[in-house]
Amino acid sequence: MSVAADPATCDVPVGGGTSMHQLINSCAKRVAFKVRTSNNKYYRIKPVFGFIEAGQASNLEITRLPGGSDKADRLHVVYVEVSPDVKQAEKALQGLATKQFIVLLGGIPSQPGSEPEVSAVTPV
Numbered sequence: 001m002s003v004a005a006d007p008a009t010c011d012v013p014v015g016g017g018t019s020m021h022q023l024i025n026s027c028a029k030r031v032a033f034k035v036r037t038s039n040n041k042y043y044r045i046k047p048v049f050g051f052i053e054a055g056q057a058s059n060l061e062i063t064r065l066p067g068g069s070d071k072a073d074r075l076h077v078v079y080v081e082v083s084p085d086v087k088q089a090e091k092a093l094q095g096l097a098t099k100q101f102i103v104l105l106g107g108i109p110s111q112p113g114s115e116p117e118v119s120a121v122t123p124v
Contacts, residue, residue, distance in 0.1 A: 025053065
C-alpha cells in the first residue's frame, strides 16, 4: 500500500500555469505528507504539508511561475503513516522513517502567440 498522485506527471507551459492533482492514500492508515520541488524558483505547491485519511484523497495544486527553461524538474512527496491523534504534519515527519515518490514536472515550451492550456498565473 502507498500514496500516489493522479495524474502522475505534470506538464505546465514555461509561460506559467496551474495544474490540479490528487494525492491518493491507499494505505491502511492515515498519512502525513510533505511536498518539495527540485526548483523552488518556478514552482509553488499548495498544500506543502497535510494529512490524508486511509482510503481518501487530497487536492494538490502545482503552480509554475513564468520563465526559466523547459528542463524537467521533480516534485518529491514524502509521507509516513501516523495515528489519528497527530495534529501537526510537519512535526510528524521529523525523525521518522519516511517513504516517498516523485512526480515529474515538465515545462512545455511556449509557442509564440499561443495561449497556455491551463489557467494563467500572476507571479507572487
